[in-house]
Amino acid sequence: MKIGIVTPAFYPYPGGVTEHVYNTYLELERLGHDVKVITTSFGPGGSPCEHDVIRIGRAFSVPANGSICPVAVDLRMANQFRTVFRDESFDVVHLHEPLMPALCLAALSQVDMPAVGTFHASNDRSLGYKLFRPLLDRYVQKLTRRIAVSNAARDTAIRHFDGEYEIVPNGVDVERFSSAEPIEELRDGSFNILFVGRMEPRKGAKHLLRAMPRVCEEIPGCRLVVVGGGPLASHYGSYVPESCRGRIMFTGHVSNEMLARHYATADVFCSPATGGESFGIVLLEAMASSSAIVASNITGYNDVVDDGRTGLLVAPASPDAIASAVVRLAGEPELREHLVGAARDEVERYAWDRVTKDILRVYEAAIGGSSGTHPAGGGRVNRKEKIGEKETVVV
Numbered sequence: 560m561k562i563g564i565v566t567p568a569f570y571p572y573p574g575g576v577t578e579h580v581y582n583t584y585l586e587l588e589r590l591g592h593d594v595k596v597i598t599t600s601f602g603p604g605g606s607p608c609e610h611d612v613i614r615i616g617r618a619f620s621v622p623a624n625g626s627i628c629p630v631a632v633d634l635r636m637a638n639q640f641r642t643v644f645r646d647e648s649f650d651v652v653h654l655h656e657p658l659m660p661a662l663c664l665a666a667l668s669q670v671d672m673p674a675v676g677t678f679h680a681s682n683d684r685s686l687g688y689k690l691f692r693p694l695l696d697r698y699v700q701k702l703t704r705r706i707a708v709s710n711a712a713r714d715t716a717i718r719h720f721d722g723e724y725e726i727v728p729n730g731v732d733v734e735r736f737s738s739a740e741p742i743e744e745l746r747d748g749s750f751n752i753l754f755v756g757r758m759e760p761r762k763g764a765k766h767l768l769r770a771m772p773r774v775c776e777e778i779p780g781c782r783l784v785v786v787g788g789g790p791l792a793s794h795y796g797s798y799v800p801e802s803c804r805g806r807i808m809f810t811g812h813v814s815n816e817m818l819a820r821h822y823a824t825a826d827v828f829c830s831p832a833t834g835g836e837s838f839g840i841v842l843l844e845a846m847a848s849s850s851a852i853v854a855s856n857i858t859g860y861n862d863v864v865d866d867g868r869t870g871l872l873v874a875p876a877s878p879d880a881i882a883s884a885v886v887r888l889a890g891e892p893e894l895r896e897h898l899v900g901a902a903r904d905e906v907e908r909y910a911w912d913r914v915t916k917d918i919l920r921v922y923e924a925a926i927g928g929s930s931g932t933h934p935a936g937g938g939r940v941n942r943k944e945k946i947g948e949k950e951t952v953v954v
Contacts, residue, residue: 560922561593563649565666567659569596571604572618572629573787573812574757575840576655576679579708579729584608586915595647597640599631599662615639616662620790628659636665644669651675651922657702658688658695667698673925675918676702678724681711681837681859688719696720703925706918711859712837725921729838730914733906736847739819746824749782750889753825753850755818755841756832758789763831763855763876768798768807770878770885775803777886783807786821822848826895827888830854833875839863842870843909846902851895853884869902 564584568576580596585608587594596606597613606612616633633639644652649672657663657676667674676699688695699705699720707713707724716724745751752774756762764785774781783803785795788811799807813821822828828845830852836859843863845852852870854860864870871888873880888895907913 560919561648561650562587562922563595563597563644563647563652564655565597565652565657565663566655567599567618567631567662568629568655569598569601569612570606572601575729575838578840579677579679580655581606581608582730582732582911583915583918584611586911587919590915590919595649597643597666599629599633601629613643615643615665630660631662633661636661637668640666640669644671651926653677653918653922654702655679658698664698667701670701673703673922673927674701675704675706675921675925677706677708677727678712678716679708679837680835681709681715682835692719704921706921707837709838709859709862711862715837727917727921728909728914729840729843730909730911731840731843731847731906733847733910735815736819736822736844737849737903739816739823739848741824742817742820745782745784749780750778751825751827752781752783752885753786753821753828753845754783754830755786755821755828755844756830757787758792758795760791761833761835762787763833764795765798766831766833766876766878767829767881768795768800770882771803771807772800773879773882774885775800775806777882778889781806781889784821784825785809786811786813786818788812818844819848822850825850827851827853827885829881829885830860831873831875831881832857832860834858836860843906846870846906849899849903851888851898852902853881853888865901865905868898869905870898 564580566580568574569580570577584594584596595611595613599616599618600614601618616631616636618629618631621630651673652670653675654663655677656679705724706727707716708729713724754764754767822844828850830841832855834857839860852864854864854870854872855875856872857875864872866872871884873884
């Protein structure tokens with residue numbers, strides 16, 4: 560089968576959609592399918608599969624859904640997609656966030672083959688969907704099949720565009736995260752707490768930082784490692800309490816290899832996001848890494864974490880609730896072991912080989928039941944490619 564994946568986010572731009580697309584690409588290639596990723600330019604840097612990437616336009620960052628999102632711009636997009644679709648002759652095109660301007664809308668305007676759309680976003684209100692629904696509905700109707708990554712994402716989409724949505728969740732490279740080696744210099748007897756995410760309000764890092772004075776007081780040997788960059792990275796340093804300086808590390812962006820090693824080093828992974836999360840790939844990464852989870856009890860996250868069984872869910876935007884859960888896990892190693900064991904069993908259902916089989920089933924339905932002409936097989940592709948890392952800074 561020849562597959563075109565259109566995505567508004569891809570390397571070197573980090574994030575959940577990027578990881579979803581890249582790992583789907585790898586698994587489809589492993590199964591013998593011919594895959595091209597069609598995205599935009601995000602500035603310097605590329606991807607480990609750049610030979611199979613077609614870049615159209617250039618991305619500019621705009622605020623959306625409590626986050627900063629890349630939006631591709633190029634007046635020639637529609638013509639470029641017409642040429643790409645003609646030259647590549649895809650059996651099926653898979654669009655991630657299919658209503659994202661302007662890349663995906665330009666692709667849908669030119670699509671003349673079966674098209675599958677995956678909806679990732681979750682939010683209570685979408686002004687863009689509300690204002691432009693009559694226009695966008697014309698594009699939605701060009702999708703042969705629709706996928707949502709979670710109940711939260713489906714609810715958001717169906718609120719504006721009625722129809723059938725099949726839930727196919729995000730996945731995780733279980734092998735990569737479960738086999739990663741801890742960072743030796745951080746395994747010094749400290750109780751390691753990990754945060755992974757962009758430095759932006761929606762991810763809630765400031766609430767974890769505000770919880771740290773109590774955490775440091777009740778867990779004298781603790782350390783917080785903050786992994787991720789973003790527009791507010793330097794600003795978040797101001798949230799570090801004086802009493803905790805020297806016990807909080809900001810790493811910035813790290814390579815894929817080092818990301819897995821940070822998870823392997825963590826005793827507790829904390830994701831204090833405040834909302835707008837359709838799923839939470841970081842939760843799957845922590846589950847695969849055998850790190851106990853403390854996360855906000857928000858839509859999307861509570862689809863992944865079963866409170867009290869695979870992790871602890873706490874009130875969002877509550878430093879005190881975060882501190883209580885982290886302190887509890889530090890003082891109850893048997894509870895940590897129970898949560899980690901249940902999470903490790905649960906995460907197997909999100910392995911990329913299983914998720915990709917479900918995606919392939921949707922492709923086959925979209926093209927009328929054909930399984931394609933390319934045989935399965937081929938060697939497994941290495942997912943441990945480095946994308947680049949920054950120097951660690953201790954605050």
